[in-house]
Amino acid sequence: MLDMVRENSLIGELCARFDGIERSFEVLYKTLSMIRRKTARIPSLRGRALAFLRDDTRASVAVMTAMVLPALAGMGGLAVDASLWMSNKNAAQGAADNAGRALLNAVTSGASPTQAEQIARDVAAANGYSNGVGGATVSVTSPTTGLYLVQVSQAQSLYFSGVNLTAAPTVSGQTYVKTSTSGPACILALDPSDRGTLVLQGTPSVTTNNCFVGNNSASGGVTVEDQDGTLLGGHATLTTSLFTTEGYYDVDGNSALHATTVLTAAPATPDPFANLSAPTPGTCQTYSGGSTLTPGTYCGGISVNSQTQLTLAAGTYIINGGDFSLNGGAGIDGSAGVTLIFMNGATFHFNGGGTLALTAPSSGTYKGVAIYVDRNMANANSDMINGNATITINGALYAPTQYVGYAGTAATMACTQLIAYQIEFKGTADFGYSASCPGGVSSSGGSSSGIY
Numbered sequence: 001m002l003d004m005v006r007e008n009s010l011i012g013e014l015c016a017r018f019d020g021i022e023r024s025f026e027v028l029y030k031t032l033s034m035i036r037r038k039t040a041r042i043p044s045l046r047g048r049a050l051a052f053l054r055d056d057t058r059a060s061v062a063v064m065t066a067m068v069l070p071a072l073a074g075m076g077g078l079a080v081d082a083s084l085w086m087s088n089k090n091a092a093q094g095a096a097d098n099a100g101r102a103l104l105n106a107v108t109s110g111a112s113p114t115q116a117e118q119i120a121r122d123v124a125a126a127n128g129y130s131n132g133v134g135g136a137t138v139s140v141t142s143p144t145t146g147l148y149l150v151q152v153s154q155a156q157s158l159y160f161s162g163v164n165l166t167a168a169p170t171v172s173g174q175t176y177v178k179t180s181t182s183g184p185a186c187i188l189a190l191d192p193s194d195r196g197t198l199v200l201q202g203t204p205s206v207t208t209n210n211c212f213v214g215n216n217s218a219s220g221g222v223t224v225e226d227q228d229g230t231l232l233g234g235h236a237t238l239t240t241s242l243f244t245t246e247g248y249y250d251v252d253g254n255s256a257l258h259a260t261t262v263l264t265a266a267p268a269t270p271d272p273f274a275n276l277s278a279p280t281p282g283t284c285q286t287y288s289g290g291s292t293l294t295p296g297t298y299c300g301g302i303s304v305n306s307q308t309q310l311t312l313a314a315g316t317y318i319i320n321g322g323d324f325s326l327n328g329g330a331g332i333d334g335s336a337g338v339t340l341i342f343m344n345g346a347t348f349h350f351n352g353g354g355t356l357a358l359t360a361p362s363s364g365t366y367k368g369v370a371i372y373v374d375r376n377m378a379n380a381n382s383d384m385i386n387g388n389a390t391i392t393i394n395g396a397l398y399a400p401t402q403y404v405g406y407a408g409t410a411a412t413m414a415c416t417q418l419i420a421y422q423i424e425f426k427g428t429a430d431f432g433y434s435a436s437c438p439g440g441v442s443s444s445g446g447s448s449s450g451i452y
Contacts, residue, residue, distance in 0.1 A: 093173030100175035186211035209432035212242035360395025370395030
C-alpha cells in the first residue's frame with residue numbers, strides 16, 4: 001500500500017517551495033512597478049537630463065534578467081531534484097513490496113517470525129536498501145498477531161535545489177503483510193461505495209476473537225456512534241485485533257473503537273465466497289407445521305411460531321421466496337449440518353425470544369456456510385436478527401447484496417463469519433474463530449492473506 005501520507009508530505013513541501021518562488025516574483029514585480037511610478041513623478045521642470053533618465057528603459061531587461069535568473073535557476077534545480085526524489089520514492093515502495101512478498105512466502109512455507117523478518121530485510125538489501133547504509137532505514141515489525149509492517153526509507157540529497165531548500169526530504173515506502181494466522185474476517189461489509197455500510201448504533205458491544213473486521217467502502221462507511229439521547233448512558237463499542245477499511249471511519253460521542261491495529265485507505269478485503277453460486281430450486285414444498293423438516297425447496301417461506309420446536313435434518317434448504325421467520329419463543333435446531341439458501345426475494349427474521357442453532361456442513365459445495373443469500377437478488381431486502389433471540393451460528397452468514405441487522409442481545413457467535421452488503425449492530429454480539437470451527441470458516445479464503 002503506497003504510503004500516501006508521506007507522499008503527500010513530500011509533494012506538499014515541494015509545492016510550498018514553488019509557492020515561495022511565486023511570491024518572490026510577485027514582490028519583484030511590485031518593486032519594479034513602484035520604481036516606475038516614483039520616477040514618473042519627476043517634474044519636467046528639473047531638466048531634460050532627469051526627464052531623459054525617467055523615460056530611458058534601455059538595459060532594463062538585463063537588470064530584470066539578472067534579478068530573476070537566480071529564482072529561475074532555483075525552480076529548475078528544484079524540479080530536477082523533485083523528479084529524482086519521486087523516482088527514489090517509487091523504488092523504496094517497490095523494495096517494501098518485494099520484501100513483504102518474501103515475508104509472506106516465508107511464513108506460508110513455515111518459517112518462524114524471526115526468520116521471516118530477516119528474509120524481508122535481506123530482500124530489501126537486495127533491492128538496494130540495507131538498514132543503516134547510505135541513509136537507508138529498513139524496519140520490519142509485527143503490530144499484532146498475523147500482521148507485519150515493512151517500512152523502507154532513505155534520506156535524499158540536495159543536488160540542484162540548495163538555493164530553495166535547506167534540507168532534503170526523506171522518501172519512504174511501506175507494506176502491510178497479513179498472514180492467515182490472524183484468522184478470517186469475522187465481520188465484513190462488501191458495499192464498495194456507500195457511507196454507513198458498517199454501523200454500530202445505540203448501545204451495542206461487538207467483540208471479535210482471533211479474527212478481524214473489514215469494510216470495503218471507499219467512502220468511509222464505518223460509523224461507531226452514540227444513540228440519540230446520551231442521557232441514557234448508551235454507547236457503542238467495537239473490539240477487535242485488526243480493523244481494516246478501504247475508506248475511513250467515524251467514532252462519535254462516548255463510543256469507542258478498540259483495535260490493536262487500524263488500517264485505513266487499505267485495499268478491499270476479498271470476498272471469500274465470491275465464486276460460490278446458488279443452486280437451481282427444485283420442486284416446491286410447503287411447511288405447515290410439525291417438529292421435523294427435511295432438505296428441499298420451500299416456496300412462500302417458513303414460519304415457526306408459538307413455542308414450536310423444529311428440527312432440521314442435515315442438508316440444504318432452499319427458501320424460494322417469502323420469509324423464514326422465528327417468533328414467539330419457538331426454536332429451530334439445525335445443528336446436524338445445515339445450509340439455508342435464500343432465493344427470489346426470500347428474507348429471514350429471527351425474533352421474539354426464539355432459539356436458533358445452526359451448524360454448517362463440514363463437506364460438500366456449501367462447506368462452512370450456514371446461511372447463503374443469492375447474490376442475484378436486489379439489495380433492497382433486509383434480514384434481521386433481533387428481539388433477544390438466542391442465536392448460535394457455527395459457519396458463515398453470507399448475504400453479499402443484502403442489509404443484515406442485529407438488535408437486542410441477539411447473538412453469541414463463537415464460530416461465525418458475517419459477510420453482507422451492509423451491516424448494522426444495535427445490540428450485543430460476540431464473534432470468534434478457533435481451530436474447532438467448521439472447516440469452511442477457516443478454508444473459505446476469508447483470512448485474505450496478502451500484502452496491503
